[in-house]
Amino acid sequence: MWVLILLVAIFVVLAIVVFVVQPWNDELAIVGMLACGGALLIALGTIPFYRASVHDQLARRDALQQSYSELRANPLEMATVGKEIAEWNGWLASAKYWNGTQWRWWWPDDVKQTKPIR
Numbered sequence: 001m002w003v004l005i006l007l008v009a010i011f012v013v014l015a016i017v018v019f020v021v022q023p024w025n026d027e028l029a030i031v032g033m034l035a036c037g038g039a040l041l042i043a044l045g046t047i048p049f050y051r052a053s054v055h056d057q058l059a060r061r062d063a064l065q066q067s068y069s070e071l072r073a074n075p076l077e078m079a080t081v082g083k084e085i086a087e088w089n090g091w092l093a094s095a096k097y098w099n100g101t102q103w104r105w106w107w108p109d110d111v112k113q114t115k116p117i118r
Helices: 002-021 027-071 075-099
Strands: none
Touching: 002 027, 027 075
């Protein structure tokens, strides 16, 4: 969140410098404003794509949970699935951590309610 606020603040300050203070000769401020505006658009543009990726991971969790439930009787196949479960639970722990930081806009709240596979 603070990154987006910082980018907006820099963009506004540079816009004021360009259009109010010295509108005739400040190429550096114009370049900075364009760079900051581009970074802001990229940051905002990545949010929906990243959230979709996280929802995809959560859908994979449901499929893995179903496979795990079906394979409990076969210990040989459980070893293979067990590795995937460990990797997924590690990803979930990381996702829950990042959902609690300033980057939480990129992480949907569904991550908080998701339980690890046991």
